[in-house]
Structure formats: C-alpha cells, structure tokens
Amino acid sequence: MPSPQSPEPSLPLVSDGSVATPPLRENIYTIPNLLTVSRILSCPVLGWSILHDDFFLATGLLVYAGLSDVADGYLARRFSMHSVLGTILDPAADKTLMTTLTVTLAMKGLLPISLASIIIGRDVLLSLSAFYIRYTSLPAPKTFARYWDFSIPSAEYNTFAQLALMCATTVTPILPTQYNLFVPEMQILVAVTTVWSGLSYVFSKDAVRIISETRKQPPPS
Template sequence: MSDMFYDRDSRARGCLTLSSKTSPLAQKRWSTSKTPEDPKNQVPAEPKSATKRLLSKIPIGRSHENIYTIPNILTFSRLVAAPVVGYLLVHDYHAAALSLFAYAGITDLVDGWIARKYHLQTVVGTIIDPMADKLLMTIGVACLAVNGSLPVWLAVIILGRDVGLAISAIYYRWISLPPPKTMARYWDFSLPSAEVKPTEISKINTALQLMLVGSAIALPVVPEAIISAWHLSEAMTGFQYLVATTTIWSGLSYVFSNNAVKILTKDEIQKRIAQAEAKRKP
C-alpha cells in the first residue's frame, strides 16, 4: 500500500518536473489557455442597456408623406398636357387642343373628388394642383395671344399675376423648408413645409380664366353662322373685361389675406401624415 502511494506521488512529482522543463512558449500557451469549466476565464456577456431597449420601442417620426396617389397622378398628367396644348394651338390644331383642354378640366374635377372621398389629400397636392392649372392657363393664354385670339393687354395682366404668385411660392417654400436647406430637399415635394389655401375670389377667377381660355380655343371651331347669330364675338369682349377685373382682384387678395399661405410646424407635419395614414388603413 505504501508503495502504491509512493509511486503515485512519484508520478505526480515527475509530471511537475517534466512540466517545469517545457519551453517558455509552451508555458505561455498553457497559462493563457482557457477552459470552459473555469468560471474565471469566461467573459461575461454585456448586459443590454435599458435605455437602448426603451429607445428601440419608440417609433421614429416620419417627415415624408405618400405622394404616389391617384389624384396626384391625374394632376401630374395635367402638367404634362399643358405644353402639348400650347404646341397644338401654335400649329392651329384647335380641335385637338380643345379635346386635350377638356381632358384637363375633367381631371381637375375628378382628382379633387377622389381625394376627398378616399382621404387621399396630401400637402403636395395643394401645391401641384393649382400649379397644373396655372401652367395650363399660362401656356394657353400666351399661345392664344400669339395667335391673336386674346388681346395682348389681357395676357399681360393674367401672366403678370401668375409670375408674382410663382415668385411668392418660391420664397415661402424656401423659408419654410426645415434644415438643412438644400436644393434636393427643396424639390422633394414629399417633404411638406407650407400649405397654400386659395382665396374665394381666386377660385372664382381660376374658373373664369379656364372658361375664357376654353372659349377662345373653341371659337375657331364654331361655325361662322353660329358666331354671328349668337353675337359670340361681342360676348367674348365683355367676358375678357370681366376676367381682367377678377384677375387683379384675386392677386390683391393674396397680398392682404392672412390665411392664404400657412407655414407648417414640425408637429403639424407629423400629425397630418399620421392622420392620412390612419384614414388609408382599412
């Protein structure tokens, strides 16, 4: 029995002696090796921060709205139709120009009805919708003045008002744009910043201008006998003076009105986008 303990003790001492004679590299490897059973060698997992867990549950606010709606698409089609109408007028294709002008007028009514019925109103729609009307009006008036269908003085009044409103829109868009103010963000109409509300006289004036341009386009298509019988030429002259009066009146209404242009705050932008998304959900 004592021999057994002696041999076991000798073997243990022999192992210790052998290990002491190993190379320094082996000793370094042996000392740095980590066994999974040793709790001192285990690296504790980093606890997840409570602040990070809380922040991960907070929804990030969105400053963009969905602009790819049917009303906005119809409005954009009117923007594209405007220069085509001008081309047709310059080349005396009055029948084709009248058809495309009628399409623009119908879509102007339809897109507004769809937006209200299906809750697809967008801030960008309040900008590009009057923009499409004014572009069609501007091109139509300019081309009709070149053809002699409208007097030059009336064209100057209509176009001068539109130029003044366009400069004002550029100014208000820039001052209301949230920082950073870059040209890319300026032309990103999915980023709402200001809302334009047309005045009542402006709405009436827009309708009268559209009727005037439509009548001037259609007049060459109407037979001469009907024009003479119904005194349409004299009626057009009186209508031109009426439109000149409402045009000047509507331009002044934007200058003296306090509710025509509203700069949206960050909270208002978030609230409107959230309301639009909630209405679109089934």
C-alpha cells in the same frame, strides 16, 4: 396568470430631453397625382394644336383637363389619397395650362396682348411670393433638402376665372356664329380681377391658405 405585455417602444430624445418626433412623410405616388401630371404633360400638345388652328383637338384636351381635374379631386376625397405634393401639383397644372393658353391664344390674336401681359405678370409676382411663403411656412429645420421636399406642407393657389376665359376663347372658333360666350366682357372682368387678386395675395395676410400640420407633444409622464 396574465400574459406579460410587450413594452411600448420609446421615442428618441433630443439634447434638451424632449421627445423627438419623426419627420412628416406621405405617399406621393397616387392616382390623383398621376392624373395631375398627365394634365401638365398634355399642355405642349394643347399649345401646338392652337398654334396650328386645330381647335377641335384643343377643345378635346381642355375637356380631358376638366374631367381629370374633377376625377383626381374625387379620388383624393373618396379614398383619402390626399398628399401635400398634390396641393402643389394641382395648382401647378392649372398654371401650366393657363400659361400655355394665354401665350398661344395671344400669339394667334384671339387674346389681347395687354390682357396676356397682365395675366403673365401676375403669375410671375405670385410665383416669387410662393417661394417666400414656402420658406416662411416650412417647419424647422429650414434646410435646402427640406425646402425642395414637396411631401412637407406648403401653400396652394387657384385661378379658375382665368382658366374659364381661356377655355371660352379656345372654344369660340369652332362654335356657330350665333353663339355668344361674352368673351369681350369676360376679358374685362378677368383683367380687373387679375390685378385685384394679385395685389390681395401680396398685401393681404389672409389671401393665401397655408397648409400645415403640427404634432402635439405627448404629456409628460
């Protein structure tokens, strides 16, 4: 005699009769996210070391930032530890690191004030754009609580070229004089690409990658 099968649990219905799907949530307490947070927390020490001419400590912190960035990316891919919070924390860590370097290096006279103003101005523009993009890409309902719920898909950015310039500028004071990292040429390149990328983010619909997930409704029975 065949054993009876337990009935499949039914999903709740909304007022129009369609199936209500549970809200998307994910585990945000992962090692990659912890590594990313550690990079953010190291930024005040990095800024202090630059202002006090301790460029060896600053370089060590930059090496840690680079290695931890590679490590959290590898762990997220290898062990499927991806999270939407990670897509927000990772560019936030890059921005925090870059802003710390930009401000402190400009204060020490190692970075032109004009270039620092362009970089900071671009980031302010992108930050304002990011809030708008998050609102428009957030799945309904658009409530205040869900707007600040970073386990819901949103958007991400990357500023590799600017970080490369800041790292080269930070390392230069401890290198022998015969080593040329082409910092002036990099400054010109970053100035041009910073303006270009800032405008492209604002005016090009394809410049920002929206991270979103949709659920397929089950076929009617």
